[in-house]
Amino acid sequence: METLRRAIEDYLYELDANLDLSMVAAHALTRGIDSPALAELAGLSRDTLYEIRELVPTVVEELSIDVGSLPEAVFRKAGEAARDYLAGDLGFRPAVRRVTELMFNRDYLDFDDRPDVGIDQFDDLWLLNEWIFAVDIGYERDGVYYFETSTDAEMYFKTVASALATQRT
Known part of the structure; x- marks a missing residue:
């Protein structure tokens, strides 16, 4: 079920x-x-x-299915991508794209009571979102205001992925 x-x-x-x-x-x-x-x-x-x-x-x-709210479903789906990344089943950049795509969706952000609010590991997620956007358009090395290296971005994402993987909604 x-x-x-x-x-x-x-x-x-x-x-x-x-x-x-x-x-x-x-x-x-x-x-x-x-x-x-x-x-x-x-x-x-x-x-x-x-x-x-x-x-x-x-x-x-x-079937009396209890459908969760949009924030719960988004956080669950982001957690699935994080667990796939941590298990080695999903690469770093695809995982970042999937997580940021989900968590920066306007419909999700419209909710004040989201599962990510108040969890310190998500405080700089917007920087990761900007970094992956820069990478996607070819500006990965044009500035250090995102992350100096891909390794730095991945180190930060590991903390995000770990937080997502341990949260249950």
Whole structure:
């Protein structure tokens, strides 16, 4: 049920562009989770966007799924990227891009009560966001107001990733 709940949050908050919610529904059925709307969702193609959008609230209602808030879902998704980085399954720069993309999303930042607020390791995350932006457009070595070296940026990101990996929402 947890996998289905997370997939629904990712769908509702548009946190995973590669998500195939119909396939997740089919896997949930094979694990014994059942409802009429879930079975209907499992039978849809991922291209039937309107039908999927119409079915999701019914699936949530029929299965009494407790959908988390946007800040909780974003922080969870950023934590997944951090754990992948710390485990060596995701490279440094892709992990930074994913975490900053999530945590600097306007919809997330609009919340005053976010899981990252008040955690010291996130105080300079905006510098990392600026640094990765500079790297992406080719200005990595044009100034030291972000991080002097990629190694410095990665050392800081390790503290962020560690904080994300240990937080539970």
